[in-house]
Amino acid sequence: xxxxxxxxxxxxxxxxxxxxxxxxxxxxxxxxxxxxxxxxxxxxxxxxxxxxxxxxxxxxxxxxxxxxxxxxxxxxxxxxxxxxxxxxxxxxxxxxxxxxxxxxxxxxxxxxxxxxxxxxxxxxxxxxxxxxxxxxxxxxx
Amino acid sequence: xxxxxxxxxxxxxxxxxxxxxxxxxxxxxxxxxxxxxxxxxxxxxxxxxxxxxxxxxxxxxxxxxxxxxxxxxxxxxxxxxxxxxxxxxxxxxxxxxxxxxxxxxxxxxxxxxxxxxxxxxxxxx
Numbered sequence: 001x002x003x004x005x006x007x008x009x010x011x012x013x014x015x016x017x018x019x020x021x022x023x024x025x026x027x028x029x030x031x032x033x034x035x036x037x038x039x040x041x042x043x044x045x046x047x048x049x050x051x052x053x054x055x056x057x058x059x060x061x062x063x064x065x066x067x068x069x070x071x072x073x074x075x076x077x078x079x080x081x082x083x084x085x086x087x088x089x090x091x092x093x094x095x096x097x098x099x100x101x102x103x104x105x106x107x108x109x110x111x112x113x114x115x116x117x118x119x120x121x122x123x124x125x126x127x128x129x130x131x132x133x134x135x136x137x138x139x140x141x
Numbered sequence: 142x143x144x145x146x147x148x149x150x151x152x153x154x155x156x157x158x159x160x161x162x163x164x165x166x167x168x169x170x171x172x173x174x175x176x177x178x179x180x181x182x183x184x185x186x187x188x189x190x191x192x193x194x195x196x197x198x199x200x201x202x203x204x205x206x207x208x209x210x211x212x213x214x215x216x217x218x219x220x221x222x223x224x225x226x227x228x229x230x231x232x233x234x235x236x237x238x239x240x241x242x243x244x245x246x247x248x249x250x251x252x253x254x255x256x257x258x259x260x261x262x263x264x265x266x
Binding site: 020021023024027028031041042044045046048049052053056100110111113114115117118 | 162163164165166195196197198199200225226227228230231234235236237
Protein backbone atom coordinates (compact mmCIF):
# COMPACT_ATOMS: atom_id res chain seq x y z
CA UNK A 1 0.00 0.00 0.00
CA UNK A 2 1.45 3.33 -1.07
CA UNK A 3 1.16 5.84 1.75
CA UNK A 4 2.49 8.88 -0.12
CA UNK A 5 0.04 11.74 -0.21
CA UNK A 6 -2.35 12.00 -3.14
CA UNK A 7 -2.23 15.56 -4.46
CA UNK A 8 -5.05 17.03 -6.55
CA UNK A 9 -3.71 18.41 -9.83
CA UNK A 10 -6.29 21.11 -10.40
CA UNK A 11 -9.75 21.98 -9.22
CA UNK A 12 -11.96 18.91 -9.34
CA UNK A 13 -15.29 19.06 -11.12
CA UNK A 14 -18.60 18.17 -9.52
CA UNK A 15 -21.49 16.47 -11.29
CA UNK A 16 -24.85 16.06 -9.56
CA UNK A 17 -26.26 12.54 -9.81
CA UNK A 18 -30.04 12.77 -9.69
CA UNK A 19 -31.21 11.22 -12.99
CA UNK A 20 -30.16 8.58 -15.53
CA UNK A 21 -28.88 11.44 -17.69
CA UNK A 22 -26.52 12.44 -14.90
CA UNK A 23 -25.07 8.92 -14.83
CA UNK A 24 -24.19 9.41 -18.51
CA UNK A 25 -22.67 12.83 -17.74
CA UNK A 26 -20.60 11.41 -14.88
CA UNK A 27 -19.33 8.71 -17.25
CA UNK A 28 -18.42 11.32 -19.88
CA UNK A 29 -16.49 13.48 -17.41
CA UNK A 30 -14.50 10.47 -16.17
CA UNK A 31 -13.77 9.47 -19.78
CA UNK A 32 -12.48 12.97 -20.60
CA UNK A 33 -10.25 12.93 -17.51
CA UNK A 34 -8.96 9.43 -18.29
CA UNK A 35 -8.00 10.56 -21.78
CA UNK A 36 -6.36 13.71 -20.45
CA UNK A 37 -4.39 11.56 -17.99
CA UNK A 38 -3.32 9.36 -20.93
CA UNK A 39 -4.54 6.13 -19.36
CA UNK A 40 -4.30 3.15 -21.73
CA UNK A 41 -7.48 2.34 -23.62
CA UNK A 42 -8.13 -0.71 -21.44
CA UNK A 43 -7.59 1.32 -18.26
CA UNK A 44 -9.86 4.09 -19.55
CA UNK A 45 -12.56 1.52 -20.25
CA UNK A 46 -12.15 -0.07 -16.81
CA UNK A 47 -12.32 3.28 -15.00
CA UNK A 48 -15.33 4.56 -16.96
CA UNK A 49 -17.14 1.26 -16.38
CA UNK A 50 -16.41 1.45 -12.64
CA UNK A 51 -17.67 5.05 -12.61
CA UNK A 52 -20.85 3.95 -14.37
CA UNK A 53 -21.49 1.27 -11.74
CA UNK A 54 -20.81 3.64 -8.85
CA UNK A 55 -22.86 6.51 -10.31
CA UNK A 56 -25.81 4.13 -10.72
CA UNK A 57 -25.39 2.95 -7.11
CA UNK A 58 -25.41 6.58 -5.95
CA UNK A 59 -28.65 7.14 -7.85
CA UNK A 60 -30.47 3.88 -7.14
CA UNK A 61 -29.34 2.99 -3.61
CA UNK A 62 -28.19 6.38 -2.30
CA UNK A 63 -31.20 8.27 -3.62
CA UNK A 64 -28.93 10.56 -5.61
CA UNK A 65 -25.83 12.53 -4.73
CA UNK A 66 -22.76 13.97 -6.40
CA UNK A 67 -19.59 12.86 -8.11
CA UNK A 68 -16.39 14.87 -7.78
CA UNK A 69 -13.67 13.90 -10.19
CA UNK A 70 -10.30 15.17 -11.29
CA UNK A 71 -6.65 14.51 -11.99
CA UNK A 72 -4.35 13.65 -9.09
CA UNK A 73 -0.67 12.96 -8.54
CA UNK A 74 1.25 10.68 -6.18
CA UNK A 75 5.03 10.36 -6.26
CA UNK A 76 5.02 12.13 -9.63
CA UNK A 77 2.59 9.61 -11.09
CA UNK A 78 -0.64 10.85 -12.67
CA UNK A 79 -4.04 9.39 -11.98
CA UNK A 80 -7.77 10.03 -12.09
CA UNK A 81 -9.86 10.08 -8.95
CA UNK A 82 -13.65 9.98 -8.77
CA UNK A 83 -15.54 10.32 -5.50
CA UNK A 84 -19.22 9.35 -5.31
CA UNK A 85 -21.16 10.69 -2.40
CA UNK A 86 -24.74 10.32 -1.25
CA UNK A 87 -26.64 10.92 1.95
CA UNK A 88 -28.79 7.86 1.57
CA UNK A 89 -29.36 4.98 4.00
CA UNK A 90 -25.71 3.87 4.02
CA UNK A 91 -24.54 0.26 3.86
CA UNK A 92 -25.17 -1.73 7.05
CA UNK A 93 -22.91 -4.66 6.14
CA UNK A 94 -19.94 -3.58 4.02
CA UNK A 95 -18.41 -7.06 3.78
CA UNK A 96 -21.67 -8.39 2.39
CA UNK A 97 -22.11 -5.44 -0.01
CA UNK A 98 -18.66 -6.13 -1.45
CA UNK A 99 -19.50 -9.77 -2.17
CA UNK A 100 -20.14 -10.73 -5.80
CA UNK A 101 -23.77 -11.42 -6.43
CA UNK A 102 -25.12 -9.77 -3.31
CA UNK A 103 -27.69 -7.06 -3.99
CA UNK A 104 -30.20 -5.15 -1.93
CA UNK A 105 -32.02 -4.02 -5.06
CA UNK A 106 -32.80 -5.47 -8.44
CA UNK A 107 -29.25 -5.44 -9.77
CA UNK A 108 -26.76 -8.18 -10.46
CA UNK A 109 -24.79 -7.43 -7.33
CA UNK A 110 -21.65 -6.69 -9.31
CA UNK A 111 -21.66 -2.90 -8.91
CA UNK A 112 -19.46 -2.42 -5.84
CA UNK A 113 -17.43 -5.61 -6.01
CA UNK A 114 -16.93 -5.29 -9.77
CA UNK A 115 -15.99 -1.61 -9.56
CA UNK A 116 -13.40 -2.42 -6.90
CA UNK A 117 -11.70 -4.92 -9.23
CA UNK A 118 -11.61 -2.39 -12.09
CA UNK A 119 -9.66 0.34 -10.26
CA UNK A 120 -6.30 0.62 -8.46
CA UNK A 121 -7.47 2.33 -5.27
CA UNK A 122 -10.90 1.86 -3.74
CA UNK A 123 -12.02 3.47 -0.48
CA UNK A 124 -15.52 2.91 0.86
CA UNK A 125 -16.78 5.01 3.72
CA UNK A 126 -20.33 4.48 4.89
CA UNK A 127 -22.46 4.77 7.95
CA UNK A 128 -26.02 3.47 8.28
CA UNK A 129 -28.38 6.43 8.22
CA UNK A 130 -25.87 9.01 7.05
CA UNK A 131 -24.76 8.03 3.59
CA UNK A 132 -22.00 6.48 1.57
CA UNK A 133 -18.82 7.77 -0.02
CA UNK A 134 -16.81 5.72 -2.48
CA UNK A 135 -13.50 7.04 -3.81
CA UNK A 136 -11.76 5.30 -6.70
CA UNK A 137 -8.47 6.04 -8.44
CA UNK A 138 -6.80 4.66 -11.52
CA UNK A 139 -3.10 5.44 -12.05
CA UNK A 140 -1.33 5.85 -15.38
CA UNK A 141 1.15 3.01 -15.98
CA UNK B 142 -35.12 12.99 -23.25
CA UNK B 143 -33.08 10.35 -25.05
CA UNK B 144 -34.11 8.80 -28.32
CA UNK B 145 -34.98 5.16 -28.78
CA UNK B 146 -32.48 2.93 -30.51
CA UNK B 147 -33.86 2.02 -33.98
CA UNK B 148 -34.58 -1.64 -34.76
CA UNK B 149 -34.12 -2.46 -38.47
CA UNK B 150 -35.44 -5.53 -40.25
CA UNK B 151 -33.50 -7.28 -43.01
CA UNK B 152 -35.17 -10.49 -44.15
CA UNK B 153 -35.63 -12.67 -41.06
CA UNK B 154 -33.15 -10.69 -39.02
CA UNK B 155 -33.65 -7.71 -36.72
CA UNK B 156 -30.62 -5.47 -36.60
CA UNK B 157 -29.85 -3.05 -33.79
CA UNK B 158 -26.75 -0.92 -34.05
CA UNK B 159 -26.13 1.03 -30.87
CA UNK B 160 -24.70 4.43 -31.81
CA UNK B 161 -25.67 6.49 -28.80
CA UNK B 162 -24.43 6.82 -25.25
CA UNK B 163 -26.64 4.34 -23.44
CA UNK B 164 -28.83 5.66 -20.70
CA UNK B 165 -30.52 3.05 -18.50
CA UNK B 166 -34.03 3.94 -19.65
CA UNK B 167 -33.03 3.60 -23.31
CA UNK B 168 -31.57 0.17 -22.56
CA UNK B 169 -34.83 -1.02 -21.00
CA UNK B 170 -36.90 0.37 -23.90
CA UNK B 171 -34.69 -1.41 -26.39
CA UNK B 172 -35.18 -4.70 -24.58
CA UNK B 173 -38.97 -4.28 -24.73
CA UNK B 174 -38.94 -3.05 -28.34
CA UNK B 175 -36.94 -6.06 -29.47
CA UNK B 176 -39.32 -8.53 -27.83
CA UNK B 177 -42.35 -6.93 -29.53
CA UNK B 178 -40.63 -6.64 -32.89
CA UNK B 179 -39.60 -10.33 -32.85
CA UNK B 180 -43.21 -11.37 -32.36
CA UNK B 181 -44.64 -8.83 -34.86
CA UNK B 182 -42.14 -9.66 -37.57
CA UNK B 183 -41.58 -13.35 -36.95
CA UNK B 184 -37.84 -12.69 -37.11
CA UNK B 185 -35.66 -15.71 -36.34
CA UNK B 186 -32.51 -13.79 -35.61
CA UNK B 187 -31.41 -10.66 -33.76
CA UNK B 188 -28.10 -8.91 -34.20
CA UNK B 189 -26.97 -6.34 -31.66
CA UNK B 190 -24.03 -4.37 -33.00
CA UNK B 191 -21.95 -2.81 -30.21
CA UNK B 192 -19.00 -1.71 -32.38
CA UNK B 193 -19.54 1.90 -31.31
CA UNK B 194 -20.15 1.11 -27.64
CA UNK B 195 -17.23 2.24 -25.50
CA UNK B 196 -18.30 0.68 -22.23
CA UNK B 197 -20.60 -2.17 -21.25
CA UNK B 198 -21.36 -2.04 -17.54
CA UNK B 199 -23.37 -4.59 -15.55
CA UNK B 200 -26.66 -2.92 -16.53
CA UNK B 201 -26.01 -3.11 -20.27
CA UNK B 202 -24.43 -6.54 -19.87
CA UNK B 203 -27.54 -7.77 -18.15
CA UNK B 204 -29.68 -6.33 -20.96
CA UNK B 205 -27.66 -8.28 -23.53
CA UNK B 206 -28.07 -11.51 -21.55
CA UNK B 207 -31.77 -10.90 -20.90
CA UNK B 208 -32.45 -10.02 -24.52
CA UNK B 209 -30.73 -13.22 -25.64
CA UNK B 210 -32.94 -15.24 -23.25
CA UNK B 211 -36.15 -13.45 -24.23
CA UNK B 212 -35.47 -13.91 -27.95
CA UNK B 213 -34.71 -17.59 -27.44
CA UNK B 214 -38.12 -18.00 -25.82
CA UNK B 215 -39.62 -16.23 -28.82
CA UNK B 216 -37.79 -18.57 -31.23
CA UNK B 217 -35.10 -16.14 -32.33
CA UNK B 218 -31.36 -16.35 -31.85
CA UNK B 219 -29.37 -13.31 -30.70
CA UNK B 220 -25.82 -12.58 -31.75
CA UNK B 221 -23.90 -9.67 -30.23
CA UNK B 222 -21.31 -8.38 -32.69
CA UNK B 223 -18.41 -5.95 -32.66
CA UNK B 224 -17.35 -6.03 -29.02
CA UNK B 225 -14.16 -4.02 -28.49
CA UNK B 226 -11.22 -5.83 -26.87
CA UNK B 227 -11.12 -3.36 -23.96
CA UNK B 228 -14.84 -3.98 -23.35
CA UNK B 229 -14.33 -7.76 -23.29
CA UNK B 230 -11.43 -7.45 -20.81
CA UNK B 231 -13.45 -5.12 -18.59
CA UNK B 232 -16.57 -7.30 -18.64
CA UNK B 233 -14.66 -10.38 -17.49
CA UNK B 234 -12.94 -8.44 -14.72
CA UNK B 235 -16.28 -6.97 -13.69
CA UNK B 236 -17.52 -10.55 -13.26
CA UNK B 237 -19.83 -10.75 -16.27
CA UNK B 238 -18.74 -13.32 -18.82
CA UNK B 239 -22.12 -13.32 -20.66
CA UNK B 240 -22.06 -17.11 -20.91
CA UNK B 241 -25.48 -17.35 -22.53
CA UNK B 242 -24.82 -14.75 -25.22
CA UNK B 243 -23.63 -15.76 -28.68
CA UNK B 244 -21.03 -13.31 -30.02
CA UNK B 245 -19.27 -12.73 -33.33
CA UNK B 246 -16.46 -10.35 -34.14
CA UNK B 247 -18.19 -8.69 -37.08
CA UNK B 248 -21.67 -8.10 -38.43
CA UNK B 249 -20.84 -10.33 -41.39
CA UNK B 250 -19.86 -13.26 -39.16
CA UNK B 251 -22.97 -12.70 -37.05
CA UNK B 252 -25.18 -12.92 -40.11
CA UNK B 253 -23.40 -16.15 -41.13
CA UNK B 254 -24.20 -17.70 -37.75
CA UNK B 255 -27.88 -16.83 -38.16
CA UNK B 256 -27.95 -18.06 -41.79
CA UNK B 257 -26.49 -21.42 -40.75
CA UNK B 258 -29.16 -21.77 -38.11
CA UNK B 259 -31.87 -20.93 -40.67
CA UNK B 260 -30.58 -23.49 -43.18
CA UNK B 261 -30.16 -26.21 -40.60
CA UNK B 262 -33.92 -26.34 -40.04
CA UNK B 263 -35.68 -27.22 -36.80
CA UNK B 264 -33.10 -29.84 -35.80
CA UNK B 265 -30.32 -27.31 -36.14
CA UNK B 266 -30.71 -25.67 -32.76
